[in-house]
Amino acid sequence: MRLSRSFLPTLKENPAEAQIVSHRLMLRAGLIRQTASGIYAWLPAGLRVLRNISQIVREEQDRINAQEVLMPTLQSADLWRRSGRYDAYGPEMLRIQDRHKRELLYGPTNEEMITDLFGQSVKSYKDMPQTLYHIQWKFRDEVRPRFGVMRGREFLMKDAYSFDVDYTSAVASYRRMMLAYLRTFQRLGVQAVPMRADTGPIGGDLSHEFLILAPTGESGVFYDAALEEQDWLDTPVDTESNDALEAFFNRVTAPYAATDEMHDTQAWEAVPEDRRREGRGVEVGHIFYFGTKYTQAMGVTVSGPDGAPLHPEMGSYGIGVSRLAGAIIEASHDENGIIWPDSVAPFRAAILNLKMGDAQCDALCEELYAAAPEYFLYDDRPERAGVKFADADLMGHPWQIVVGPRGAKEGIVELKRRATGERSEVSVQDALTRVL
Numbered sequence: 001m002r003l004s005r006s007f008l009p010t011l012k013e014n015p016a017e018a019q020i021v022s023h024r025l026m027l028r029a030g031l032i033r034q035t036a037s038g039i040y041a042w043l044p045a046g047l048r049v050l051r052n053i054s055q056i057v058r059e060e061q062d063r064i065n066a067q068e069v070l071m072p073t074l075q076s077a078d079l080w081r082r083s084g085r086y087d088a089y090g091p092e093m094l095r096i097q098d099r100h101k102r103e104l105l106y107g108p109t110n111e112e113m114i115t116d117l118f119g120q121s122v123k124s125y126k127d128m129p130q131t132l133y134h135i136q137w138k139f140r141d142e143v144r145p146r147f148g149v150m151r152g153r154e155f156l157m158k159d160a161y162s163f164d165v166d167y168t169s170a171v172a173s174y175r176r177m178m179l180a181y182l183r184t185f186q187r188l189g190v191q192a193v194p195m196r197a198d199t200g201p202i203g204g205d206l207s208h209e210f211l212i213l214a215p216t217g218e219s220g221v222f223y224d225a226a227l228e229e230q231d232w233l234d235t236p237v238d239t240e241s242n243d244a245l246e247a248f249f250n251r252v253t254a255p256y257a258a259t260d261e262m263h264d265t266q267a268w269e270a271v272p273e274d275r276r277r278e279g280r281g282v283e284v285g286h287i288f289y290f291g292t293k294y295t296q297a298m299g300v301t302v303s304g305p306d307g308a309p310l311h312p313e314m315g316s317y318g319i320g321v322s323r324l325a326g327a328i329i330e331a332s333h334d335e336n337g338i339i340w341p342d343s344v345a346p347f348r349a350a351i352l353n354l355k356m357g358d359a360q361c362d363a364l365c366e367e368l369y370a371a372a373p374e375y376f377l378y379d380d381r382p383e384r385a386g387v388k389f390a391d392a393d394l395m396g397h398p399w400q401i402v403v404g405p406r407g408a409k410e411g412i413v414e415l416k417r418r419a420t421g422e423r424s425e426v427s428v429q430d431a432l433t434r435v436l
């Protein structure tokens, strides 16, 4: 993208309404604009971030054989009456009436709809297990929308739902999803620690929230540093073997990790002092096994191996895709701006032409840009070098390729790594090889 022709409205001043750093930076870097309380438009660079996050989430869901669907945002109230949640959900649900006075709602989540869809089509245990997911906008009329996209009212969520014939199989689905989440967050370049969460009346130990450490997080978190050392991208887990899944689950859940709601001071004191990590965290994901709660309430059965009908066991699994855009910035920025992890950055590199109109600078920049126009943001504005540097730092591109008249004569550019500030003088070819 050529900066001179793009819609990337950066702001020099800190917007007064933004209380936390990610919100400030998302507004200043031209990623989002608020259109109503807790509702945001995503501008070109922000949309690229949202797509990159969604794509990694999608690949990791597909990897465990979850299948993507797309359910609508509007749902009928009758569907929710069948589960008993229409009245129970309370004021967070946005209720709507159409011209025929039929009651609808903007979905805050999709358990009812997916249970109904599943029940209409799957009649036998032979067609199970199934895990379905979608990446779709949700609406929750939060009492206090705040912190930009971190607590919006309209927000993008990946929600998956598993259907299994029995408890053992449901546990395997849950554990597979836990692995997918750990891999997803690792690929997004963030440390999201799984923490035991409340299961309510369901009981058991099959509810975990994933939290990213950030001082502005809404939950207090306590965890064992051993969790920071786990690497799930390079550790193969056989997701078809229940034993392998169990060993994996035990490894993840053995070290202490809890939010303030579930904190157990006695267990905490058993963690060696040098490994205790304590702080605030942002919930970016939540996985939950709830058994036959919805299939029973909504009367969904399949025929079991013995011919008798059974209620499928379910779990649901959410990732806050739009919240992650903010949470990643909370975890990765400095005083000059955003530091995007490579995997989510809107552009891999900015090309900074320090002397527009200089034949050699222009030619070299064009050569670089032509190599991968979809990955580069070419700053071809007639601006001072200082402005270009500041905007590139603010927008947080992982690399900056700086082209000035002195180096350009010899075909040399300066390559700067945003995360470390490290600079090196390299040839055009070397710059391309490192960045792409």
Ligand code: ATP
Pocket (backbone or CB within 6 Å): 140, 142, 149, 150, 151, 152, 153, 154, 155, 156, 157, 283, 284, 285, 286, 318, 319, 320, 321, 322, 323
């Ligand atoms: P919170 O505790 O922050 O209110 P939640 O527990 O109500 O979140 P879940 O129902 O578990 O949320 O939804 C799954 C995921 O959706 C959450 O882990 C979070 O990442 C995201 N999410 C929930 N509410 C919002 C919101 N208002 N804005 C942005 N993302 C949200």
Ligand code: MG
Pocket (backbone or CB within 6 Å): none
């Ligand atoms: Mg909530």
Ligand code: MG
Pocket (backbone or CB within 6 Å): 283
């Ligand atoms: Mg929560």
Ligand code: MG
Pocket (backbone or CB within 6 Å): 209, 283, 285, 286
């Ligand atoms: Mg939750």
